Amino acid sequence: MNILITSASKRLARHLAAELNAEHDVRLTDREDAPGAQSFTLCDLNHDEATNELVRGIDVVVHFGELDSSLSVSGQLDDAMRCTYNLLWAASEEKIPRLIYLNSLSVMGRHDESYAVTERWKPAPTTETSVLGYHLGEFVCREFARENKIDVISLRLGELVWDHGEASSSALYPEDAVQAVQKALIAEVSDGYAGSSSNWNVFHIQSAVPNARFLTAAAEQGLGYQPSPR
Amino acid sequence: MSTPQGNKYMNVLILGANGQLGPHVIRALENDGHTLRLTDINDPPDTPHEYFKLDAGDLDGVIAAAEGMDTIINLSVLRPHRQIAFDVNARGTYNAMAAAVHHGIKRVINTGPHFTIAGPTYENNDHLIGPDVPTQSGTLLYAITKSLGQEVCRIFTENHDIHVLTLLFYNFWFPDDHSADGHDVTPFSVTWQDSAEAFRPALSIDLEELPSKCETFFIFADMPHQKFTNEKAKRILGWQPTNTLAHRWTKM
Numbered sequence: 195m196n197i198l199i200t201s202a203s204k205r206l207a208r209h210l211a212a213e214l215n216a217e218h219d220v221r222l223t224d225r226e227d228a229p230g231a232q233s234f235t236l237c238d239l240n241h242d243e244a245t246n247e248l249v250r251g252i253d254v255v256v257h258f259g260e261l262d263s264s265l266s267v268s269g270q271l272d273d274a275m276r277c278t279y280n281l282l283w284a285a286s287e288e289k290i291p292r293l294i295y296l297n298s299l300s301v302m303g304r305h306d307e308s309y310a311v312t313e314r315w316k317p318a319p320t321t322e323t324s325v326l327g328y329h330l331g332e333f334v335c336r337e338f339a340r341e342n343k344i345d346v347i348s349l350r351l352g353e354l355v356w357d358h359g360e361a362s363s364s365a366l367y368p369e370d371a372v373q374a375v376q377k378a379l380i381a382e383v384s385d386g387y388a389g390s391s392s393n394w395n396v397f398h399i400q401s402a403v404p405n406a407r408f409l410t411a412a413a414e415q416g417l418g419y420q421p422s423p424r
Numbered sequence: 425m426s427t428p429q430g431n432k433y434m435n436v437l438i439l440g441a442n443g444q445l446g447p448h449v450i451r452a453l454e455n456d457g458h459t460l461r462l463t464d465i466n467d468p469p470d471t472p473h474e475y476f477k478l479d480a481g482d483l484d485g486v487i488a489a490a491e492g493m494d495t496i497i498n499l500s501v502l503r504p505h506r507q508i509a510f511d512v513n514a515r516g517t518y519n520a521m522a523a524a525v526h527h528g529i530k531r532v533i534n535t536g537p538h539f540t541i542a543g544p545t546y547e548n549n550d551h552l553i554g555p556d557v558p559t560q561s562g563t564l565l566y567a568i569t570k571s572l573g574q575e576v577c578r579i580f581t582e583n584h585d586i587h588v589l590t591l592l593f594y595n596f597w598f599p600d601d602h603s604a605d606g607h608d609v610t611p612f613s614v615t616w617q618d619s620a621e622a623f624r625p626a627l628s629i630d631l632e633e634l635p636s637k638c639e640t641f642f643i644f645a646d647m648p649h650q651k652f653t654n655e656k657a658k659r660i661l662g663w664q665p666t667n668t669l670a671h672r673w674t675k676m
Contacts, residue, residue, distance in 0.1 A: 240507075241506040241507070266483075267483060267522075268481070268483050268515055271514070271515050271518060272510065272511075272515065275510055275514050275515075275569075275572055276506070276507065276510035276514075279506075279510070279563075279568070280506070282563075283563075304582075304583075318582070319579055320579075320583055321521075321525075321579055321580055321583045321584070326576070326579060329575075329579070330514075330572055330575065330576070333571075333572060333575055334568065334572070337560075337561055337562055337563050337568055337571075338563055340545060340560060340562065341545075341562055341563055343563065
């Protein structure tokens with residue numbers, strides 16, 4: 195597959211590229227230069243030919259909802275909404291079959307920890323820019339999927355644990371994140387409710403840590419995701 | 425001191441006051457004696473009210489303009505340009521909400537087109553569509569950018585002590601416009617005057633009387649199509665359109 199990964203400067207983007215590169219042709223992009231990134235294309239994700247060119251010939255776009263906290267609030271919200279819209283618009287025009295949106299389980303964070311929160315629950319983001327941005331990006335993705343312009347899988351990822359850091363109850367180890375993306379690249383998830391078809395799928399992805407906060411049964415069933423035992 | 429209807433006078437910030445709807449809203453509210461502070465990206469019109477030339481996409485500017493206000497009315501809108509539509513319709517609404525939280529303003533009146541909620545997936549298929557259906561804007565630039573703004577409003581009300589009343593419109597007409605009589609009309613139409621009247625109860629209604637902190641109202645004339653319903657605006661706001669636009673949907 196030809197895979198495009200956005201936010202090339204992020205550690206998970208580099209990690210994903212390295213892991214997927216063995217089986218796929220992986221390209222990276224970002225709005226800022228990303229020294230050291232392989233097969234990198236600088237792109238502002240504007241409404242122009244450069245964005246169409248970026249996605250042309252791609253089979254799956256992996257788009258990060260995580261924002262660059264060094265930007266102003268306005269800059270971050272612009273990334274979350276307008277740039278996501280431009281990317282999806284270009285992908286739709288170029289007839290890219292699938293986009294994987296890397297969201298965060300933080301958008302479910304206001305639900306009580308004692309609740310068995312699944313993908314059926316309404317998102318409950320805060321107005322903190324980073325959390326709100328994830329949610330608004332997913333909002334944009336959902337409308338493109340609703341109009342059958344592209345198949346979107348939103349993976350709401352837990353808190354990444356790098357370098358043996360402390361694991362929260364929604365922890366996600368990098369190898370599980372990679373596995374979820376690998377599964378989402380090829381998953382047959384077009385069956386909607388009662389025999390209808392759906393271009394829109396959401397999955398909660400976290401590692402099997404003790405007292406795991408979020409259930410991952412839907413991802414296990416729909417994607418074949420199997421978090422490593424911890 | 426109170427308005428002719430017995431309500432408290434308010435300091436009202438209007439964002440996008442110099443657009444098409446703004447002058448009608450200003451006329452309705454100034455008759456009630458409210459103190460208005462107007463902002464728009466365009467040069468000031470001839471107005472007795474305080475006026476700031478301001479881009480709604482300027483977060484710091486919007487926060488500064490909201491100081492000392494009791495209510496923010498967001499009329500700002502930009503339709504065709506990709507960058508500016510997001511700047512104004514989506515981020516501009518975020519800026520209004522952030523300004524309200526910053527200054528402890530409890531009431532925001534937001535506006536937009538009906539398809540921020542009831543997009544093509546409803547309108548193509550259904551009738552009696554009300555304002556409380558789940559949002560399905562679709563990807564049309566104007567619809568999705570305004571819909572993102574509404575989503576921002578909703579999330580702010582879930583996280584802060586603030587109420588948002590969203591008034592949704594579509595087609596506006598002058599009462600004496602007979603250019604297309606007898607040819608039917610978009611079943612979400614209203615006169616400019618009736619649309620402006622909806623802002624008066626939105627400004628004066630006791631916030632505790634609202635069913636929730638985030639309420640949306642469809643503002644259009646009493647029409648027989650039954651494609652949409654304006655019942656909620658009449659029931660909760662007490663708004664009553666005076667012009668049915670019958671000359672447009674009855675045969676000549």
